Amino acid sequence: MPATLMNDRDLEFMLYELFNSEALINRARYQDHDRHTFNEVINTAKAIAEKHFLPIRQKLDTHQPTFDGKKVHLIPELKPAIDALNASGLGSATADYELDGMQLPPIIASAANAYLTVAGGVGLGYNMLTSANANLLQAHASQALIDKWVKPMRAGRFMGTMAMTEPGSGSGLGDLTTKAIPQDDGTYRVSGNKIFISGGDHNLSENIVHLVLARIQGAPKGVKGISLFVVPKFLVNDDGSIGEDNEVALAGLFHKMGGRAQTSTALSFGEKNGSIGYLVGEEHQGLKYMFHMMNEARIMVGTSGAVLATAGYQYSLDYAKNRPQGRLPSCKDPLSPMVNIIEHADVRRMLLAQKSYAEGALALVLYGTQLSDDEKTAPSETDRVYAHTLLDFLTPIIKTWPSEYGAKANDLAIQVLGGHGYINEHPVELFYRDNRLNTIHEGTTGIQSLDLLTRKVPMKKMAGYIATLAEIEKTILAITNDQTLASLTGYANDLTDAINALKTTTNTLLSAMASKNIDLVLSNSVKYLEVFGHIIIAWLWLKQGIVASKALAKPLHESDENFYHGKLQALNYFYQLELPQIHLWCKTLQNFDSTSYDMKPEWF
Numbered sequence: 255m256p257a258t259l260m261n262d263r264d265l266e267f268m269l270y271e272l273f274n275s276e277a278l279i280n281r282a283r284y285q286d287h288d289r290h291t292f293n294e295v296i297n298t299a300k301a302i303a304e305k306h307f308l309p310i311r312q313k314l315d316t317h318q319p320t321f322d323g324k325k326v327h328l329i330p331e332l333k334p335a336i337d338a339l340n341a342s343g344l345g346s347a348t349a350d351y352e353l354d355g356m357q358l359p360p361i362i363a364s365a366a367n368a369y370l371t372v373a374g375g376v377g378l379g380y381n382m383l384t385s386a387n388a389n390l391l392q393a394h395a396s397q398a399l400i401d402k403w404v405k406p407m408r409a410g411r412f413m414g415t416m417a418m419t420e421p422g423s424g425s426g427l428g429d430l431t432t433k434a435i436p437q438d439d440g441t442y443r444v445s446g447n448k449i450f451i452s453g454g455d456h457n458l459s460e461n462i463v464h465l466v467l468a469r470i471q472g473a474p475k476g477v478k479g480i481s482l483f484v485v486p487k488f489l490v491n492d493d494g495s496i497g498e499d500n501e502v503a504l505a506g507l508f509h510k511m512g513g514r515a516q517t518s519t520a521l522s523f524g525e526k527n528g529s530i531g532y533l534v535g536e537e538h539q540g541l542k543y544m545f546h547m548m549n550e551a552r553i554m555v556g557t558s559g560a561v562l563a564t565a566g567y568q569y570s571l572d573y574a575k576n577r578p579q580g581r582l583p584s585c586k587d588p589l590s591p592m593v594n595i596i597e598h599a600d601v602r603r604m605l606l607a608q609k610s611y612a613e614g615a616l617a618l619v620l621y622g623t624q625l626s627d628d629e630k631t632a633p634s635e636t637d638r639v640y641a642h643t644l645l646d647f648l649t650p651i652i653k654t655w656p657s658e659y660g661a662k663a664n665d666l667a668i669q670v671l672g673g674h675g676y677i678n679e680h681p682v683e684l685f686y687r688d689n690r691l692n693t694i695h696e697g698t699t700g701i702q703s704l705d706l707l708t709r710k711v712p713m714k715k716m717a718g719y720i721a722t723l724a725e726i727e728k729t730i731l732a733i734t735n736d737q738t739l740a741s742l743t744g745y746a747n748d749l750t751d752a753i754n755a756l757k758t759t760t761n762t763l764l765s766a767m768a769s770k771n772i773d774l775v776l777s778n779s780v781k782y783l784e785v786f787g788h789i790i791i792a793w794l795w796l797k798q799g800i801v802a803s804k805a806l807a808k809p810l811h812e813s814d815e816n817f818y819h820g821k822l823q824a825l826n827y828f829y830q831l832e833l834p835q836i837h838l839w840c841k842t843l844q845n846f847d848s849t850s851y852d853m854k855p856e857w858f
């Protein structure tokens with residue numbers, strides 16, 4: 255099978271035709287770059303992915319990290335691969351020049367990372383968490399903490415984690431019990447147990463910088479009493495050299511269905527005297543700061559969902575073009591040659607579904623990534639605030655839709671390969687296993703849907719909700735006002751109907767949340783997120799359709815013509831077979847269907 259990691263043509267389409275990323279070079283921050291340097295970075299990532307990560311992808315999966323009671327052991331090939339990545343500077347691609355970064359636009363870094371994610375799987379998680387950890391500290395920590403911890407992380411000497419989850423506190427972080435006791439010298443002594451901490455221990459870096467959520471002695475109960483601390487594995491001396499062990503003990507490793515390259519650790523902090531912790535920002539504001547990292551991580555999770563979906567789609571497409579099996583129903587001659595399975599309409603159905611999920615999800619995560627850049631670097635304050643409003647609102651959807659539908663796409667990739675998809679000679683089952691985590695970590699689908707409906711929709715007088723619908727309506731209007739796009743009018747009308755159903759549903763739910771049994775009203779919140787997600791993806795497909803229609807109006811090379819026809823067919827698939835479902839889901843929501851709510855635990 256060819257080792258196609260990503261569809262280069264589609265990434266080029268997304269970056270330069272759909273999102274016009276080349277225009278970013280007009281922003282002061284990116285003035286040293288041009289399309290050539292953007293592509294060089296993407297090609298470097300691709301080369302590292304192919305040279306260092308792809309050859310060890312399967313071994314990373316079959317040789318899970320082990321713990322001998324003293325040390326963690328990873329396959330020896332991982333460290334040189336990560337070192338190669340660090341040496342390339344890609345680990346801090348978006349960071350400022352002063353911090354040895356490349357000051358690249360996040361959307362370009364995300365495209366580059368896509369190749370690495372497909373080749374290295376969760377092996378990349380070490381670097382991604384480190385970068386998000388450093389970004390949080392840079393935004394919220396004192397200069398002293400930045401100098402001590404961020405610089406070595408940017409340089410690839412230290413790695414970082416986010417340590418929130420505890421055995422008794424997963425989705426509900428308000429119940430966490432890790433303690434922090436203030437000391438006379440301004441530090442804290444931190445003690446408690448954390449679980450599922452990704453990259454919590456390993457031999458890939460000189461030190462590990464844990465960002466730990468804990469409750470300062472005497473702090474209020476619930477989320478309002480949570481503070482954030484830097485708790486390193488090893489203390490660091492004033493000259494930057496590694497100092498004493500800081501009582502962060504590895505209590506054990508978890509073994510997982512996927513994502514096996516990255517250690518998942520149970521950590522015990524400060525069992526004897528307490529681990530030394532440094533407060534980040536102000537007391538009791540820890541969850542607010544952690545959201546800086548979580549929001550970034552949520553886009554990363556959605557991106558992983560989308561990219562793995564794309565990888566499975568690409569792989570199963572190549573397979574379907576080359577696997578002869580059976581004949582068409584119309585062929586009655588058993589002596590005629592077999593056809594390649596792509597000739598069977600049902601296989602094309604599975605490929606189209608994957609394409610519509612994967613490329614729809616990829617467009618969504620790149621859109622979100624661009625918003626995360628716009629909120630900081632857009633030319634005017636108004637644009638920056640607007641981007642922030644959109645991103646803040648869309649984050650639960652950017653995290654969840656690509657994760658849910660990415661795993662569905664991978665499920666279909668397995669089905670396209672039949673029995674061959676179920677065995678580990680082909681990577682599609684690995685993509686599925688890796689992807690399956692994405693609906694769970696960084697807030698499960700259920701939690702994200704509650705966040706969307708109870709917080710994000712009503713937030714700031716519904717500003718994010720209104721801005722999002724306004725963006726969609728702009729696209730619809732652009733089609734209505736442009737005769738050359740007449741072939742897309744039917745889709746624009748379908749999208750208008752879908753938005754109207756969404757508006758009615760939202761109004762019904764919001765007023766019921768104030769007047770009815772809220773537990774019942776929220777019992778189908780996941781369906782609400784799915785409705786919204788489908789509408790956003792339908793919108794992004796329509797935007798892709800506009801680009802494709804305009805391109806097809808001019809003479810093209812045959813391969814480009816095929817490419818754009820493929821876009822229009824996937825758009826059609828989404829509007830014929832996916833979008834109509836939202837009307838049923840809206841009815842379920844508007845009727846306050848109580849089936850799940852009424853089911854009694856003892857009836858199961």
Ligand SMILES: Cc1cc2nc3c(=O)[nH]c(=O)nc-3n(C[C@H](O)[C@H](O)[C@H](O)COP(=O)(O)OP(=O)(O)OC[C@H]3O[C@@H](n4cnc5c(N)ncnc54)[C@H](O)[C@@H]3O)c2cc1C
Pocket residue numbers: 415416417418419423424425426449450451452453510513518691694695696697698699700701704
């Ligand atoms: C491989 C892996 C890596 C991870 N990495 C990290 C990490 O680096 N750092 C870190 O801090 N954590 C990490 N986590 C933890 C992860 O974020 C949690 O597993 C997740 O938040 C869910 O918590 P839980 O496992 O305790 O499940 P629970 O909270 O027990 O949830 C179980 C089920 O109940 C549902 N549920 C729970 N509460 C509600 C509610 N109020 N309303 C409706 N439904 C609800 C959930 O949606 C879920 O379906 C990782 C987990 C895994 C598996």
